[in-house]
Amino acid sequence: xxxxxxxxxGVFRIDDERSLSADGIPxxxxxxxxxxxxxxxxxxGPDGKAVLNRDFEHQDAHKNHIFPHDHKWDWSKVxxxxxxxx
Numbered sequence: 001x002x003x004x005x006x007x008x009x010g011v012f013r014i015d016d017e018r019s020l021s022a023d024g025i026p027x028x029x030x031x032x033x034x035x036x037x038x039x040x041x042x043x044x045g046p047d048g049k050a051v052l053n054r055d056f057e058h059q060d061a062h063k064n065h066i067f068p069h070d071h072k073w074d075w076s077k078v079x080x081x082x083x084x085x086x
Contacts, residue, residue: 022050022073022080049075055084 024044069084
């Protein structure tokens with residue numbers, strides 16, 4: 001895992017774990033990589049809770065996803081991660 005500053009000044013880190021946490025550093029982004037390949041990015045809001053995922057790749061058994069695609073998080077709903085926007 002490594003941390004860096006992106007060009008917009010926000011903090012981001014690269015994570016080689018299997019999934020990303022729903023909580024992170026406020027106003028940051030975390031990238032999930034597998035063998036150096038970008039799989040997912042997650043942005044965190046001012047409270048450190050996830051606000052957006054961007055999926056670049058994942059299993060798609062029904063082959064009905066367009067990549068990349070985004071999922072917004074709405075913490076007033078269960079589950080908070082919403083269906084992809086295409």
